[in-house]
Amino acid sequence: MTHVHKQLTLADIARQLDATLVGSGELPIRGLATLKDAGPDQVAFLANRAYFKDLATTRAGAVLLHPEHGKTCPVPRLELDNPYLGYARLSQLFDPVPARDRTGIHPSAVVAESVQLGAGVCIGAQAVVEDGVMLGDNVVVGAGSVVGADSMIGEGTRLHANVTVCHGVAIGKRAILHSGCVIGGDGFGFAHDGVAWHKIAQLGGVVLGDDVEVGSCSSIDRGALGDTVIGNDVKIDSQVQIAHNVCIGDHTALAGCVGIAGSTKVGKHCMLGGGVGLSGHLTICDGVQVTGMSLVTNSIHAPGVYSSGTGAMPNQQWRKNAVRFKQLDDIAKRLSRLEKSQRRD
Structure with missing residues (x-):
């Protein structure tokens, strides 16, 4: 069409x-x-x-x-x-996204009296904007979206329908948040006493820079203490999970289903392919590209292209290779002994 x-x-x-x-x-x-x-x-x-x-x-x-x-x-x-x-x-x-032909607040929206509205703000049907929120000029809050208390949204930012921005979130200028994304939900923090889990209150917030785009049904968790920080011009695809206290540098792009565990720092101008997983508390330097479905468990300190895992192959061949994977340690030891023996000879 x-x-x-x-x-x-x-x-x-x-x-x-x-x-x-x-x-x-x-x-x-x-x-x-x-x-x-x-x-x-x-x-x-x-x-x-x-x-x-x-x-x-x-x-x-x-x-x-x-x-x-x-x-x-x-x-x-x-x-x-x-x-x-x-x-x-x-x-x-030729963008088919409808141009805004109106401003103002839909009669069914719920907007707290303390909200500060810039010029040209548009708030859609059944949206909720809570106490202490600041909306910059020409912000669009789509139908059914929620903006939590004390959040700030910069000028020209657009929330599509059914976006959730939790309390204490700061979003820069010209951001685009697609339907179903959640910005500032609780990070996954629990302590175990040997019997049951005890929730750790997530006291930080989320800061999104200018020109950020977040795809549908993606989650960016608030920080446990400090903030989760997303830099300027970061592009995040759909169904991405960014855990608490992650920091992502300017101009980095994350494809669909990327998962980043807590407190990992990703540099500027990085690209993470679909399904990439980053373990927690890592540092990924500027200029790193990680190919799809790779699992990164150690910090990366040199720019370049990184991959892990194996590509698809016929099941019978994969089963044989899986057996050989288990033998690699023994093969390496035997090879080492052989090399030492040859050096003595």
């Missing part, structure tokens, strides 16, 4: 992306699509060589691509050194 919200010419698009246009600039464009599915009034993009095979037969009105692929493009083209970034910027022009 294609959503049409505006019409631009190729010349308009080239100017906004600062791209080199090859072909007529008068062509009207009404949306975006893949190389395979695009029609004459849509722009496609090529940023992954895996889709190069679709370029020759595309019916797109134009293609956004790297200059090195321009000669083989059969339609008008927009050339950029980083076509994927260009696609990201272009997608904003």
Whole structure:
């Protein structure tokens, strides 16, 4: 399904992306699509060589691509050194998210008298905003969302429907929180007396920087003592769990189902693939990439790409290898004895 919200010419698009246009600039464009599915009034993009095979037969009105692929493009083209970034910027022009056409408080919302509202705030149906909250200019609190007492939300931030921001949370400017996420729930802290568990009160808060995005049904727990801190421009996918007192540096991205245990510090410009798990009390330096489904149990002090685990294989082969895994320690000892024996000889 294609959503049409505006019409631009190729010349308009080239100017906004600062791209080199090859072909007529008068062509009207009404949306975006893949190389395979695009029609004459849509722009496609090529940023992954895996889709190069679709370029020759595309019916797109134009293609956004790297200059090195321009000669083989059969339609008008927009050339950029980083076509994927260009696609990201272009997608904003055709974003189907409804534009806000109203401000103010829905009659069914519950807003405490002590709440401080900036200009242009919009609070949706059945939302709840508790005592002592500060909402900056142009904040959107979606339908059914809850903003807990003494929280602060910076200008231009949007809470989609059914977001929970617990008490004492600070959120920066232009953040986007998707439905079902919980910011500032209790961290998982308990003490055992030999028979039963005793809850440890979580006394800290959560601080989210500017331009943070949190996916649906993700949880960022409040700190046990100090705060859980998420830096500027951090991007968090859906169903991610961030435990108490975790710190994540600026511009880091976490894919779906990442789990980070308590008090771990992740540096700037890191990327954690889907399903990555980080044990607690670790330090991950700047510039680390961890591939999907990896388990990290020790600190990482040098930037680079890290992986763990094994890829899928036929079950019969995996069962044989699983037996060999158990034999590795014995094999290593035998190899060491053999090497010592050879050195003596």
